[in-house]
Amino acid sequence: MGFSCLVQKIAGKCSCKQSYIEGPSQSDGTCQNFRCWHKFLLVTGLLLLAFVIGSFVLYSRNTQTLSIWQSSNEIQEHLSVESNDIQNNVSFAMAPASVLTEEAISSPLQQPAPSTMQELAPSTMQEPAPSTMQRTDSKEIKGKYEEQCFDRSGALPKAVVQETSDLEMRSLWGDPMEEDKRKIPQNLLAISVGIKQKENVKKMLEKFCPENFTVMLFHYDGVIDKWSDLKWSERAIHVAAINQTKWWFAKRFLHPDIVAIYNYIFLWDEDLGVENFNADRYLTIMEEEGLEISQPALDRSKSEVHHEITARIKRSRVHRRMYKNRGGHLCFENSTGPPCTGWVEMMAPVFSRAAWRCTWGMIQNDLIHGWGIDMKLGYCVQGDRSKNVGVIDSEYIVHQAIPSLGNNDENLQNPEVLSQPETSNVRSPGHRKASFDRRVEMRRRAYIEMNIFKQRWAGAVEEDKCWIDPYGDYKFKSAGKADDQTN
Template sequence: MSSSCRLAVVPLFGDLKNKKSWMWILVPSALLLILVYFFGSALITSDYTKTTLQWEVVSSSPTSQSDRCKGRCIPHGTEPLPRSIVKETSDLEMRPLWGHPKQKRNAMKNLLAIAVGIKQMELVNKLVKKFLPYNFTVMLFHYDANVDQWRDLEWCNSAIHVSAVNQTKWWFAKRFLHPDIVAEYKYIFLWDEDLGVENFNPGRYLSIIQKEGLEISQPALDPIKSEVHHRITSRIRNSIVHRRTYKPQGGGRCFENSTAPPCTGWVEMMAPVFSRAAWRCSWYMVQNDLIHAWGLDKKLGYCAQGDRSKNVGVVDIEYIVHKGLPTLGGSGENKTEVHNRAPSRSRGRVKSKSSASPSSMFSDRSQVRWQSYTEQFEFLRRWKEAVSGDKCWIDPYPQEQKNKRL
């Protein structure tokens, strides 16, 4: 081959004479490539992290939070609020305008709520004084709008006063004793004003019903001094508590195996005592427009937080006197009618007179009485309609319905 056709071979790194010189150039180049690789990876990782954080911010948008918090139980209407700012319950405790409130004597208090009129102020004063030493909050429902004359009583300013003319205890209770308002009270005493408490000790009563597990209860009535409407409320001597009554003869018989009120699982409406849980259930059963609440007593056992034949009872050892004074629609001084008999009607209406004579008092009271019976029938009609309309409801006392059909 001629010299003109020979290839010129040029070394990669110039004219290197030995391998040592070549290594001194290759090693630094390799190190430079490694450094570029690692720094480039770090930059890529940083960019990825930023991108991931941006996606997390997007994923915490309101829509995603809604998906994540669907199971959270919050009161209706509080959706725009942060959860911990929502206070679902309250109480009836008064707070000072400045400074710190007085230290509570006990962590748990109880509530005494009474419908009152000025004519029974002396009776109510004795009743309230019995309760105050046992850390009760007192609430008076004034149905005669007379509040000022109570101010001479030493405890008046520490009580809660609510006034509405000619309204019943149950009207007040439905509007001012919502379960979330009285949730701080262990027991709610919802009493009438015409009760004698000479033989009643609230502290011992509370101890007994807690020990006996009574969710709904009442003190027994002194059978000699009281107006007794139902046998089960009458005091049994040498007994602490009874949960049923016996009546083998006559109308409304009660036997050992009787399962329905008023034989068992029943208290009367003049002096009921509810646990917090029982009241929460019972309040929802009180009808907004049926202010006398007749018929409700027959269904209170459904709110007994279990077996009504065990969790509803009458306390014999701590008993009261039911004076049976006609107050709403009456003079409030003398008994002017037979309480165990429905008022007579003429063409479907109760006769009344426009004068303020004693006969007018009787007529007004008779109309109140008749309205009570009317509301009882209406409540039981609503109950029956609710039972037939609720296909998911299971009656815990099916035997009662069976007995009614026989």
């Protein structure tokens, strides 16, 4: 009955009736208090000991947690400092990640951990628990860092990367820093040429001041050496590819990043008369009129005019639209699209830097004649195409329309080849059966390319749900009619 009494005593229910002493001296029925309290104190002592041991274990765990948190906090601060240094001084891509990680992690872990309660208590009072605000600030700093550095160039430090180039020749000797101080022409003249038009091209180049223009010749007949006697030939860029159009050359050699230093790009044919043309005055007018894409007007009396809008208007400086009330392609004052307004022909276009970047992207890699592009040039001007596309009348040219591209096979003029009988087994390019005008086949391909371009444009508009057509109300009704263009 003693243990039961002890338990009930602890609960405040122990009574004298449950335990008696057998001796006669205490036969009065009093409670056996000595044994009851002895066991009570023993159990209480065991419980206190267990409480102390448990408290020590919990305190040890809290100490380890606090130490880990302190280390994590120091690592975060260290990484933040290192990140700021990286942003200001070095390229993020070149910084070895392993070095940063080892330094950031090893530094706090090498510090001796506090071993006594006296050392831990001040630290516990001084270091607040990480708050939600601190975690938010860390995310904001990380977000700002990623925003500033997302455009990094990759394996190279940003300042050493040059994304653009030019067509200027450099000397093999001398100080390159001194060479950079020389005046670089601000404009580019690119012409598709053949040796048969050498004299005419020579006259054209005389109208372009060498201090203001870099010259680039696309040799579609592959002949370069025979141009070396011209005084400007050594400073010109010569590119040769047999039977390729100027649009083929332009797509491959006039990338916007290559011609980025030039304010204006002239992309001309070789059969243009320039007696009444001055390039410097032309550019002055183009700038003053705010034109992004333009062409010199055609002398109506001497030129082969395919589109009325390109014909010169006497006593006019610039015109931007044409009027036509009979025949096809009717054009009125309220007409808003090509060929009535916002249009130039592709024989002698002039582009601003920004307009050329857009136009270059529109040139299709496999469609070398460029037909159909002229109807979309207005999308590449910086603003309203009815205002920023125009024909300059005061500086005008003559379009001679000489069919030279594709007819540069010397065998066509070889009498021995032409005299061969039709039954001969010789099948050279100059055989009588092959002596047809290749311009017919070129024009047939140009028509096919134009229809392909129209289909691609329509498909691209349908596919790109984010693109908004600024001229959506205008439709070219005579879509089946091709533009008569010469490459």
